[in-house]
Amino acid sequence: MSHSSEHKDDHAADEHPLDYAKTVRTYLKVGAVLIFFTFFTIAVAYMEIFDFGNKALNIGFGLLIATFKVSLVCLIFMHLNHERGLIYKTLLFTIVFAAAMMFLMVLTFNSPIRGSLWQLFGQ
Amino acid sequence: MEIPYTVKNRPDTGLYNAKVGIWLFLASEVMLFGGLFSAYVFLRIGADFEWPFHDLHVVPGFINTMVLIASSVSVVAAWAALKARRYGWYKINMTITLLAAVVFMCLKSYEYYQKFTHYSITLTDGTIIEGHVVHADEHTNGDEIAFGGVKQINLSLATSNTKFLPELRVHEGEAHYKLSTAPVAGKAWNTFLGKDKAKDVTITPEWLAELKSARGTVATAQRKLATVQAEIAGYEAKKQPVPAGLTEKAQKLKTEFDKVAADNPLSADATVTIDLPAPLQFMFADSRVANHISAGPENYAKKQQDGTLLIKLKDGTSMVGTEVADNIHFHVDRIDTRKSKDPENALIWNYTEQTPALKELKLKEAFLKNREARIAHFKKKYAEGHPDRAENADKDEDCRRDAYRLSFAEKPRDLPISEVNLEDIDNSKFALTEDQAALLINKEHKHGTTPYTIAVPRADKRFFSNFSPSLNPFYAIYFLMTGLHGLHVIGGALVLAWFLFTGRKMYETDPEHLANRVEVGGLFWHFVDLVWIFLFPLYYLM
Numbered sequence: 001m002s003h004s005s006e007h008k009d010d011h012a013a014d015e016h017p018l019d020y021a022k023t024v025r026t027y028l029k030v031g032a033v034l035i036f037f038t039f040f041t042i043a044v045a046y047m048e049i050f051d052f053g054n055k056a057l058n059i060g061f062g063l064l065i066a067t068f069k070v071s072l073v074c075l076i077f078m079h080l081n082h083e084r085g086l087i088y089k090t091l092l093f094t095i096v097f098a099a100a101m102m103f104l105m106v107l108t109f110n111s112p113i114r115g116s117l118w119q120l121f122g123q
Numbered sequence: 124m125e126i127p128y129t130v131k132n133r134p135d136t137g138l139y140n141a142k143v144g145i146w147l148f149l150a151s152e153v154m155l156f157g158g159l160f161s162a163y164v165f166l167r168i169g170a171d172f173e174w175p176f177h178d179l180h181v182v183p184g185f186i187n188t189m190v191l192i193a194s195s196v197s198v199v200a201a202w203a204a205l206k207a208r209r210y211g212w213y214k215i216n217m218t219i220t221l222l223a224a225v226v227f228m229c230l231k232s233y234e235y236y237q238k239f240t241h242y243s244i245t246l247t248d249g250t251i252i253e254g255h256v257v258h259a260d261e262h263t264n265g266d267e268i269a270f271g272g273v274k275q276i277n278l279s280l281a282t283s284n285t286k287f288l289p290e291l292r293v294h295e296g297e298a299h300y301k302l303s304t305a306p307v308a309g310k311a312w313n314t315f316l317g318k319d320k321a322k323d324v325t326i327t328p329e330w331l332a333e334l335k336s337a338r339g340t341v342a343t344a345q346r347k348l349a350t351v352q353a354e355i356a357g358y359e360a361k362k363q364p365v366p367a368g369l370t371e372k373a374q375k376l377k378t379e380f381d382k383v384a385a386d387n388p389l390s391a392d393a394t395v396t397i398d399l400p401a402p403l404q405f406m407f408a409d410s411r412v413a414n415h416i417s418a419g420p421e422n423y424a425k426k427q428q429d430g431t432l433l434i435k436l437k438d439g440t441s442m443v444g445t446e447v448a449d450n451i452h453f454h455v456d457r458i459d460t461r462k463s464k465d466p467e468n469a470l471i472w473n474y475t476e477q478t479p480a481l482k483e484l485k486l487k488e489a490f491l492k493n494r495e496a497r498i499a500h501f502k503k504k505y506a507e508g509h510p511d512r513a514e515n516a517d518k519d520e521d522c523r524r525d526a527y528r529l530s531f532a533e534k535p536r537d538l539p540i541s542e543v544n545l546e547d548i549d550n551s552k553f554a555l556t557e558d559q560a561a562l563l564i565n566k567e568h569k570h571g572t573t574p575y576t577i578a579v580p581r582a583d584k585r586f587f588s589n590f591s592p593s594l595n596p597f598y599a600i601y602f603l604m605t606g607l608h609g610l611h612v613i614g615g616a617l618v619l620a621w622f623l624f625t626g627r628k629m630y631e632t633d634p635e636h637l638a639n640r641v642e643v644g645g646l647f648w649h650f651v652d653l654v655w656i657f658l659f660p661l662y663y664l665m
Contacts (some may be wrong), residue, residue, distance in 0.1 A: 018203055018206040018207045019207070020203055020204055020206075020207035020209055020212065023200075023203045023207075024200045024203060027196050027199050027200055027203070028196060030196070031192055031193065031195070031196040034192045034195075035189060035192055038185070038188050038189065038192070038659075041659075041660050041664060042181065042185065042664060044664075045177075045660070045664035045665060046664075055520075055521075055665075058665060059665045062660040062664060062665050063657070063660065063661075063665075065660075066656050066657050066659075066660055069653075069656045070653045070656050070657070073195060073649050073652060073653050073656070074649075074653070077195055077196075077199045077645075077649045077652075078646055078649045078650075084136065084137040084138050085137070086136050086137065086138060086143065087138070087142075087143075087146050090146055090147060090150050091146070091150065093150070094150040094153045094154065097154060097157075098153060098154060098157040101154075101157055101158060101161055102157075102161055102164075104161075105161055105164060105165060108165075
């Protein structure tokens with residue numbers, strides 16, 4: 001996870017001036033991919049071929065695409081593809097806490113009164 | 124004092140300090156929005172109403188998604204330009220980012236405006252009608268109560284607002300005016316003065332202010348006197364001698380009070396009655412009435428022995444009269460009978476019958492045909508892949524949305540009426556007349572000018588709200604999350620604007636420092652983008 005020594009001066013120094021045109025081309029390509037997947041999300045919501053007969057599947061699929069888009073933003077635009085260990089550690093804690101918070105929801109819905117979460121999704 | 128490690132990395136973290144700071148901040152932001160997203164899931168799963176689906180217009184949300192993606196590219200390109208020491212490109216990219224923020228907020232404001240001016244009425248039978256409140260005529264707002272035959276107004280001086288009564292509108296035949304612009308004359312009296320000593324007055328804000336001020340003077344004198352009298356009573360209760368000074372003080376205050384009360388005879392009593400020379404008809408919004416939440420005059424007014432109604436307004440002013448009209452004039456763009464107890468005999472059909480143009484269009488018939496055709500369509504659609512769904516098509520959520528709702532402002536999503544009209548579905552002809560079809564798919568309606576305007580008696584209303592957080596939990600969480608997101612856009616844009624407009628000097632002295640600042644601002648901006656990447660499908664699409 002941590003890339004400590006080989007990118008030591010990656011952030012601070014001017015010794016390796018950045019190739020602006022090349023970098024921006026990469027960002028533009030990522031932007032284009034994000035736009036493409038935005039269209040794709042709309043298609044999943046509206047087009048009949050994506051009607052899986054269960055809306056929960058469409059929501060899940062849509063969120064999966066959103067997660068992919070978010071990953072691209074994080075990795076490329078926010079440079080998480082080559083960051084320092086401290087940031088990954090911080091984010092690991094965040095993810096664990098966020099996941100625990102979502103898990104509380106599952107606990108709440110898996111009750112004798114409400115029935116299971118999956119039943120509710122099925123409705 | 125110089126802040127350390129703004130450019131060079133700290134040896135122990137391997138990062139400059141601001142970067143550690145922004146990531147810690149973003150981690151807390153993830154928790155904040157994570158909590159709100161989990162609240163959204165809770166509300167959606169536990170909803171006891173039809174969760175609005177495709178209720179928000181996709182186009183503005185879609186454009187905003189594009190705009191935010193473009194701004195994410197431009198802000199990271201601005202950082203890259205600084206790293207490459209190309210200040211010109213930095214300025215261009217940062218300007219694009221800021222313009223994107225402005226476009227985003229303009230579209231968001233447009234969406235909010237559309238929602239805040241759009242209304243929903245839940246009728247007592249469960250039917251929901253959506254549309255716009257329109258002017259009943261050129262002088263009357265669409266949701267006002269006409270209260271006539273008012274011969275007497277009672278003012279509660281302690282609570283009355285000097286502008287409240289004068290701002291009420293009077294409608295008498297052809298005359299339409301406000302008391303503040305055309306003050307009405309009357310005779311004012313109170314129990315202290317007696318009716319036989321009524322004074323000629325005109326109801327103006329100035330007169331009311333004078334009266335309230337006089338009441339204040341009398342009330343103050345009375346309070347001072349009462350305090351001392353209570354003190355004396357205390358001594359007497361304990362059977363202790365009353366200090367001589369105190370008795371004297373009480374006498375002095377009594378004299379003062381009598382003088383003040385004599386100078387202000389009309390205000391000694393907190394209630395003043397005004398007898399009007401002729402009965403007047405007032406118009407007021409139900410929000411001006413004290414008990415406006417409940418529908419119907421039996422809830423907002425008290426019936427008198429002679430059959431008239433005593434209505435109490437928000438500031439304590441009350442008047443006796445009769446209800447002349449209490450309808451909400453509503454331009455309907457959607458009728459939703461999914462929660463109606465009996466959709467075929469829903470209250471809404473009574474109103475459409477009373478509107479000649481709508482009666483002619485046989486809206487109820489159109490509704491029934493539409494329902495039949497859509498259920499048939501869904502049965503056919505599901506027949507192959509989902510036989511269970513086909514069998515229970517009339518209970519299927521997607522089918523019910525199209526079958527039990529009539530949308531006038533937009534084409535139904537699944538099956539445009541214009542196509543249905545030409546097709547033979549399961550041998551049931553969906554034979555709408557041309558006028559009916561035109562009504563149902565007419566997109567270019569203008570509020571208040573088409574035959575969709577109906578009058579809904581307020582007594583038939585169970586809930587009435589614009590599309591604001593008060594409408595239902597969907598809109599509550601929608602406005603909360605998009606509003607919070609919008610504030611992030613504004614905050615982020617202000618910081619980036621600061622870097623753009625004041626960055627030149629820093630660029631010349633320490634370009635790497637400016638690059639780091641922009642990187643930190645950019646990280647926040649990307650976070651704003653990625654929150655929207657989740658918000659857009661959840662609220663607009665799914």
